[in-house]
Amino acid sequence: MSSPTQFVQATPRASAHRWNHLPTVPEALASLMRTVVVALFLLTFVVQPFLIPSESMERTLLVGDFLLVNKQVFAPNNSVTEHLLPYRQVERGDIVVFHHPQPHPYLVKRVIGVPGDRLRIENGRVMINDSPANEPYAAFEPAAPSQFRDNFPAQVYTDPDVDPEWWRQMRTLTHNGELVVPPNEYFVLGDNRNHSYDSRSWGFVPREAIIARPLVIYFSLRRPSTTDVQQAADDRLGHDRELSARLATFARWKRIFRVVH
Template identity: 30%
Template sequence: MSSAKNETWEWTKALFVALLLAVLIRYFLFAPIVVDGESMMPTLHDQDRLIVNKIGYTIGSPERFDIIVFHATSEKDYIKRIIGLPGESIRYENDILYVDGEPIDEPYLDFYKQQVTDGGSLTYDFTLEEVTGEYVVPEGHYFVLGDNRRHSKDSRNIGNVPKEEFVGKANIVFWPLSDIRIAK
């Protein structure tokens, strides 16, 4: 009887430790996120499931073109791509991104630019000042855009995103299984 009780106790402890580790990993290190909508197509699709690295930005800094998840409202998280870093001026002209006056290539948009057949551009012309009222991205903030520029609610609508609203960096698409890949 005593050995059965001991074995039950050992299993209970093991399950408790496993559950505690799962909660700690989920809360502090990594989290699953489901893409809701088409604002990041063709890079990410509606209902893709991602692993978000929540600790990466405590060690390193966000970089241009990182795909991030952030708290857009108290009820909703958005997933977008970092375009502008603190202290930079941003503008789009003729579908070309200019950072501090220098053109920057965005190869992840090539597919969508080829799909534009109405004579317009994928990303309409704007300056950072026109859409946010700021001449440069403020310190501690980031300018983010969805890859599906014509159908994305992003910094052009909600303004620059404070770093403290970041959930983390989207690292891996793990669902659907046929499309497992690193999110870039």
């Protein structure tokens, strides 16, 4: 005689039970606090977002570019994170973010001269230690002639935009027509050479003022440039465009996640 069929009830696995478990309020708060702590650490020591507001770094950085910058790469040697994150010295050609009292609390420019360099500008061309600088990034948008801007250091104080204190300091550091960069100071220029308010007008950047290096463009809004003669005209008064066309043109999609050099 056959034995009666036995029915066995499957016991739910512990893992399935765990997946169905809803976090308690203390668990949710603990998870939130961990996220906040990690985010604060990253913003304090590693990365920070910035928006480019002006044309001084065209065509490397455009008006409307959103940047993530590396705050640790140029951190001082006594940083609490020096053993955790990479650190190096500022080098010629680096794009740097730095503190500046005027006209904005933060500026972004390219390092052209490092301590000990002898530099001059002849007809807009940068000469470093008697050799022409290799500057594929430099742009020269049309602008009115400027003897002080295009031939530096100038022998005569003629430009009202030049800081008088910087003019006096520059005269003491100029030898045989060349400006000698002193220790712990850096000479910076905007890539858009004819439309940049930079070391030519207000002087050196102290090493301690340099706080970050741009890493990547994580978004870019299409914004008009007052110096770029190649940009298309704004068609705000033109005919209505389809939504897809508006979405395609309100941002520079090809610039997203572009690494900054």
